[in-house]
Amino acid sequence: MTNDLGAPAQPLAGLRVLELGQIYNGPYCGLLFAHLGAEVIKIEAPRGELLRFRADPSVESREFLMLNSSKQSLPLDLKSETGRAVFLDLVERSDVVIENFSVGVMDRLALSYDRLRAQNPRIVYARGTGYGAEGPHANLQAMDLTVQAIAGVISSTGFADGPPVKTGPAFADFIAGVHLFAGAVAALYQRDRTGEGSLVETAMYDAVFPTLASPLSACLARDDVPERVGNRHSGLSVAPYNIYAASDGYVAIFCVSNRHWRRLAQCMGHPALLNDERFTTPYLRARHMDEIDAAVEAWTSTKSRAEVFERLAAAEVPGAPVQTVEEVARDPHLVGNGMSQTVEHPVLGSTVVPGSAIRFPGSPPICRLAPRLGEHTRTVLRNVLGYDDATIDGLAHDGVVTIREEEPAGSSMEQ
Amino acid sequence: MTNDLGAPAQPLAGLRVLELGQIYNGPYCGLLFAHLGAEVIKIEAPRGELLRFRADPSVESREFLMLNSSKQSLPLDLKSETGRAVFLDLVERSDVVIENFSVGVMDRLALSYDRLRAQNPRIVYARGTGYGAEGPHANLQAMDLTVQAIAGVISSTGFADGPPVKTGPAFADFIAGVHLFAGAVAALYQRDRTGEGSLVETAMYDAVFPTLASPLSACLARDDVPERVGNRHSGLSVAPYNIYAASDGYVAIFCVSNRHWRRLAQCMGHPALLNDERFTTPYLRARHMDEIDAAVEAWTSTKSRAEVFERLAAAEVPGAPVQTVEEVARDPHLVGNGMSQTVEHPVLGSTVVPGSAIRFPGSPPICRLAPRLGEHTRTVLRNVLGYDDATIDGLAHDGVVTIREEEPAGSSMEQ
Numbered sequence: 001m002t003n004d005l006g007a008p009a010q011p012l013a014g015l016r017v018l019e020l021g022q023i024y025n026g027p028y029c030g031l032l033f034a035h036l037g038a039e040v041i042k043i044e045a046p047r048g049e050l051l052r053f054r055a056d057p058s059v060e061s062r063e064f065l066m067l068n069s070s071k072q073s074l075p076l077d078l079k080s081e082t083g084r085a086v087f088l089d090l091v092e093r094s095d096v097v098i099e100n101f102s103v104g105v106m107d108r109l110a111l112s113y114d115r116l117r118a119q120n121p122r123i124v125y126a127r128g129t130g131y132g133a134e135g136p137h138a139n140l141q142a143m144d145l146t147v148q149a150i151a152g153v154i155s156s157t158g159f160a161d162g163p164p165v166k167t168g169p170a171f172a173d174f175i176a177g178v179h180l181f182a183g184a185v186a187a188l189y190q191r192d193r194t195g196e197g198s199l200v201e202t203a204m205y206d207a208v209f210p211t212l213a214s215p216l217s218a219c220l221a222r223d224d225v226p227e228r229v230g231n232r233h234s235g236l237s238v239a240p241y242n243i244y245a246a247s248d249g250y251v252a253i254f255c256v257s258n259r260h261w262r263r264l265a266q267c268m269g270h271p272a273l274l275n276d277e278r279f280t281t282p283y284l285r286a287r288h289m290d291e292i293d294a295a296v297e298a299w300t301s302t303k304s305r306a307e308v309f310e311r312l313a314a315a316e317v318p319g320a321p322v323q324t325v326e327e328v329a330r331d332p333h334l335v336g337n338g339m340s341q342t343v344e345h346p347v348l349g350s351t352v353v354p355g356s357a358i359r360f361p362g363s364p365p366i367c368r369l370a371p372r373l374g375e376h377t378r379t380v381l382r383n384v385l386g387y388d389d390a391t392i393d394g395l396a397h398d399g400v401v402t403i404r405e406e407e408p409a410g411s412s413m414e415q
Numbered sequence: 416m417t418n419d420l421g422a423p424a425q426p427l428a429g430l431r432v433l434e435l436g437q438i439y440n441g442p443y444c445g446l447l448f449a450h451l452g453a454e455v456i457k458i459e460a461p462r463g464e465l466l467r468f469r470a471d472p473s474v475e476s477r478e479f480l481m482l483n484s485s486k487q488s489l490p491l492d493l494k495s496e497t498g499r500a501v502f503l504d505l506v507e508r509s510d511v512v513i514e515n516f517s518v519g520v521m522d523r524l525a526l527s528y529d530r531l532r533a534q535n536p537r538i539v540y541a542r543g544t545g546y547g548a549e550g551p552h553a554n555l556q557a558m559d560l561t562v563q564a565i566a567g568v569i570s571s572t573g574f575a576d577g578p579p580v581k582t583g584p585a586f587a588d589f590i591a592g593v594h595l596f597a598g599a600v601a602a603l604y605q606r607d608r609t610g611e612g613s614l615v616e617t618a619m620y621d622a623v624f625p626t627l628a629s630p631l632s633a634c635l636a637r638d639d640v641p642e643r644v645g646n647r648h649s650g651l652s653v654a655p656y657n658i659y660a661a662s663d664g665y666v667a668i669f670c671v672s673n674r675h676w677r678r679l680a681q682c683m684g685h686p687a688l689l690n691d692e693r694f695t696t697p698y699l700r701a702r703h704m705d706e707i708d709a710a711v712e713a714w715t716s717t718k719s720r721a722e723v724f725e726r727l728a729a730a731e732v733p734g735a736p737v738q739t740v741e742e743v744a745r746d747p748h749l750v751g752n753g754m755s756q757t758v759e760h761p762v763l764g765s766t767v768v769p770g771s772a773i774r775f776p777g778s779p780p781i782c783r784l785a786p787r788l789g790e791h792t793r794t795v796l797r798n799v800l801g802y803d804d805a806t807i808d809g810l811a812h813d814g815v816v817t818i819r820e821e822e823p824a825g826s827s828m829e830q
Binding site: 009011012014024028031032036055061062063066067131132134135136137140141142143145146147148149150151152153154155156157158159162163164165166167168169170171173174175176178179180181182183185186187188189190192193198199200201202203205206207208209210211212213214215216217219220221227228229230231234237241243250251252254256313316317318319320321322323324325326327328329331332333334336337339340351352354355356357358359360361 | 424426427429439443446447451470476477478481482546547548549550551552555556557558560561562563564565566567568569570571572573574577578579580581582583584585586588589590591593594595596597598600601602603604605607608613614615616617618620621622623624625626627628629630631632634635636642643644645646649652656658665666667669671728731732733734735736737738739740741742743744746747748749751752754755766767769770771772773774775776
């Protein structure tokens, strides 16, 4: 199988995915399908999903653009009988449905898994939730912030003498979205054996739980470790391991082995540390963490992040600058490997969107600007369902679908 | 396809995976395969992978038990010619190889993807790295801490007037591990079409990048938002959105809509807030964030986390208690749904391991205690490769494999 460029086809080419995702969780699952070559039809409420328009009702939010590259947009009113019939027609001709509505929404729309399976026994139904379909928390509303709170991310982040801190990135949403994607692909793999699709689910709370391995192990094994350890090792059993001040910000340093410690002392120009009786073994270094950290920071604080990083890299000691998110987006490493991509939006101008963290060397990455609302309504209804123009115009007239007609080249893209 | 219990087979049943993982990243990828029914053979250095024995060289670390449920253990010396020959024999009879060594290690062992593919063109080679195989950072050593630093997680976590803070959970390791798993399953799906395996890669740095959507959007769109916003919304454009003090800890509250705000004011017994001109629209509430937060905390601080949580849930306002990791592990919700499982280790006694965040309703979850070092050496070499006992004993004698013979029932499990 090769594509137009003669390169191997993307691994999920030929699959059709209906994405009813909103915000980050469901849309990230859909984005991963799009990155790997599936045809992803984003079915949105007629006014766009929650993330599409935030401050300005005519311009997409940057977050929306980041999550919806390479998809097609079909705004469809699932609250209308006709809208649901169109949706079921699409289900019949698709492989996967993704949704992350509140528990019960799809049932109330009469679009439960059982109904979809009756339409197409090969359909894979991927459901993202906060807490799963059952259990005491099942019906709670879940947001990244509240799941970080209940799942222990917030209590284990911050300093021992300070308040708990949420993680800046939307950790819970994204880690759940990629688990859901993995589950859906596993269901497709299974379908090749059984001939039948299945229901697959990931709850945000569940997806975060395994990531607690370090702080949970520390608290199961010992009583003397604080709930939060700032930037130190969860078990307070490794040093150097911290974020250290540099002259222009901060750097991370982590000596896993004696060899790293010896190289660090050399690269700091302070080989005498190696003879210091307080620091000769990992156990002793952990016991004298404060002194170790003071010695390391005395060195880092006189240098820029870049200078420390360069020296650590040359000495093969694990370390990195603490970069701002803006520096990350511009990092030549991520720009060069296609992970940080710049796209041109007709109104916003240049903006940054992520490429694919799943790489198949030799398969060209796919990354087209997220669709404008209704950009593909006509194409999808015509090409996938075979509807004629009169039918499509009728659906638009009745408010069942929204159409954004293609503008002639050179015209303004503003509504 | 059904299993012994008459339930549908796990979706990845019938696949054989060779996992050369260490610490969290590669092992989490292997764990997800095991959860979904694949046969996972963990190939470790003769003394065990880095995570197996930490403080005590005879007892597994709790982290190791958390990451290695339901796998088989085959300690094999890949630095020996004979060990590599045994490994290649296994590759010929397997579907997937997972590794997360430093870049170049497999090449130096003469076990590159090209070599493995020559042995078995259907093999899927899943490679987890810190920074990918190419680019300026490719050869850097990567740990969860250093990737959190370079990838913007640390700079975007913490308070505006305080230092940057690492996330307590090992965010970068785990999110990369599940992306790698998804990629490997996508490669298996593709193999059913092409007949050929492939190389699939995920770098930790890449996997974290998409999760920056909120802080990155805020900094691309505006100049007036601080790098860190504590527990507030990344764009400082939503209120209430914060972690609030309760009488016995903290709670998270997030009002997404006007409806949530109305319900919160009612449930706080403070409907007068709804008439306050400073708070009538989302825009105004965001402008008066300090006053909103003070009003909410005046209410939460007089109540326990449980009481606040109960009232928010009844009012359908998104909220959650900030739970400690120990509370998370004991949460009846996670215990009831099988996500927090208790297993009995012969030396450590009861300990907690995660179940599967990818759920196929109807397929029973798989979760057996992680293997002790060499527990399955004899079984794997006999059943998979057909070696006879004399050959196996010879390999053990030469130090190529390590065997832990099964003890008769009732004997001590300690070495």
